[in-house]
Structure formats: structure tokens, C-alpha cells
Amino acid sequence: MKLYNLPHSPYAARVRIQLRLQDLPVEILPPPVPLRTEAFMERFPLGKVPVLELDSGETVAESWAIMEYLAEIASGDGSGSAAALVPECALGRAQMRMLGRYADLHLAVNALFPLFRAAMGAAGDTAGIAQSLRGELAKGERLLASFGDGARPLHLGDIALAPTMLYLHELSPLVGITDPLAEFPRLAGWWKWVNGIAPVQEVLHEVRVAYRAFIEGLTAKA
Ligand SMILES: N[C@@H](CCC(=O)N[C@@H](CS)C(=O)NCC(=O)O)C(=O)O
Structure with missing residues (x-):
């Protein structure tokens, strides 16, 4: 998986904190096409960073959606560490x-x-x-x-x-x-x-x- 990131983005930072806490194997990269262009909007419908790109090529935008997706993966398939960031109750x-x-x-x-x-x-x-x-x-x-x-x-x-x-x-x-x-x-x-x-x-x-x-x-x- 890849995380398209901007170093000063508070939204991308959330996801980066989670990646470190859960030790998830995600490559952190700058946006692959320039922001605010047709090409960016076509590839990433919501037009914002962060975006998580799955190995299948599908994308997840919105930091909260990304965090919940990663938390589910970390708890479900054993690819991340055991740090549970979602309460049980x-x-x-x-x-x-x-x-x-x-x-x-x-x-x-x-x-x-x-x-x-x-x-x-x-x-x-x-x-x-x-x-x-x-x-x-x-x-x-x-x-x-x-x-x-x-x-x-x-x-x-x-x-x-x-x-x-x-x-x-x-x-x-x-x-x-x-x-x-x-x-x-x-x-x-x-x-x-x-x-x-x-x-x-x-x-x-x-x-x-x-x-x-x-x-x-x-x-x-x-
Ligand atoms: N609600 C979004 C906000 C994302 C957002 O605003 N990202 C900013 C960077 S901090 C961005 O992509 N700005 C580029 C632009 O607006 O062209 C989230 O939680 O991911």
C-alpha cells in the first residue's frame, strides 16, 4: 500500500502517526500527479491528500476513513502490530x-x-x-x-x-x-x-x- 502525503498536512500526519504506532507496511510518497489538476481529480475523486492506494489500485481518501480502514486491517489480517487504536466497547x-x-x-x-x-x-x-x-x-x-x-x-x-x-x-x-x-x-x-x-x-x-x-x-x- 501507498500513502500519498504532504509533510505539513495535519490530516496526513494522523495517518502517519497510526502507521508508526501499528507498524503497518505502507510506503509514504508525495502525490504522484500535481494537486489541483484534472489528472489529480480524475485519479483521486475528492481532490485532497492524504490518499491511501491499495495494492489492488483502489484508493481511500479522507483521513478518518483511511484510519478506520487501516485499523481494521491491522486487527484483521495480522499485517500490523497489536496496538489496538479502536476501543472494544x-x-x-x-x-x-x-x-x-x-x-x-x-x-x-x-x-x-x-x-x-x-x-x-x-x-x-x-x-x-x-x-x-x-x-x-x-x-x-x-x-x-x-x-x-x-x-x-x-x-x-x-x-x-x-x-x-x-x-x-x-x-x-x-x-x-x-x-x-x-x-x-x-x-x-x-x-x-x-x-x-x-x-x-x-x-x-x-x-x-x-x-x-x-x-x-x-x-x-x-
Ligand atoms: N477532510 C480531509 C481534508 C484533507 C485536506 O484538506 N488536505 C489538504 C492538505 S492539509 C489538501 O489536500 N490540500 C490541497 C488542496 O486543497 O489542493 C481529510 O480529513 O483527509
Whole structure:
């Protein structure tokens, strides 16, 4: 199998974290045809990275769909390591999916994307973005509280959230927030926990380096 990847993509990073945790035999490659071209859209209908290409030639897009597919393969055919990233009980799986959807449908849409647009130079309401960021983090704090205080194994929801959280740390100084989790102890504890897991920490470091290089490239062109 092949994973078409962009080094700074938070969505591709999720899959790369999982590949390391589950020790899955997947080759990581740049997109085989240029993004945003007819050729890319024809080969990859949703037009985005990451894409997983199976040995049969079929493709799976959308990071969450890829992660669930890989988790099923890892548990089903013995090709990966035993690290189970999907809880066994239905409630645990629902919580995993809530965390993933929180990352994509709340934190990314309402906080990360406005911050990213600001980083790209778009004029924006700085105070409004900061307020929205705090509001979305408050949701995450309440969500973690609703899961209870017991220790639990890492799951796909954590892996989905981690790269988004990295980007918030990179970008929130743009709206005057240097430590976005300062007011949110549960999220701060979660962030410390995931960063203590070596494959998560390694991939997040790669993304940070790639993002900073990407921004420097943009600045150099301007
Ligand atoms: N919902 C998608 C989002 C993927 C996405 O937005 N990928 C970006 C890179 S971070 C991309 O392919 N951008 C290229 C483009 O839009 O042309 C997922 O979870 O995989």
C-alpha cells in the first residue's frame, strides 16, 4: 500500500502517526500527479491528500476513513502490530469518534481555519478569532470531562486531534495567545500525555518543521 502525503498536512500526519504506532507496511510518497489538476481529480475523486492506494489500485481518501480502514486491517489480517487504536466497547468507540469530529467539525472549522487564513495574510477580526478559539477549546475541555478521569489507551480520536492541536499552538500567537491551553487543564493534560508517546511526538515534530519551512517559503516568495 501507498500513502500519498504532504509533510505539513495535519490530516496526513494522523495517518502517519497510526502507521508508526501499528507498524503497518505502507510506503509514504508525495502525490504522484500535481494537486489541483484534472489528472489529480480524475485519479483521486475528492481532490485532497492524504490518499491511501491499495495494492489492488483502489484508493481511500479522507483521513478518518483511511484510519478506520487501516485499523481494521491491522486487527484483521495480522499485517500490523497489536496496538489496538479502536476501543472494544461501543461507548469507547463513540467517544473516539466524538473526539475526531470535535477536531474536524468544531476546532478546525471555527478556530484553526480562521487562524490559518490569518497566517496566509487575510485581513481578519483578531479579537473575534481569539474568542472563537477559546470557545472551541472550552468545548474540548467539557468533552474530555464528559469522558471521565480514568486512564485509557490512545485511540484514533486522540490521533486525529493531535496535529490540529499542534497547529493551534503554532498559529495562536497571531491572535495574541501564546499558550492556548493555559485555561484548559484537561486539554493541557491530554496534550502532555499524547506528546509523551514517541510516534506521536516524532510525527508532530516533523509537521512543525515542515509547516515552518512552508511559511518561510511563502515569506521568501513575497
Ligand atoms: N477532510 C480531509 C481534508 C484533507 C485536506 O484538506 N488536505 C489538504 C492538505 S492539509 C489538501 O489536500 N490540500 C490541497 C488542496 O486543497 O489542493 C481529510 O480529513 O483527509
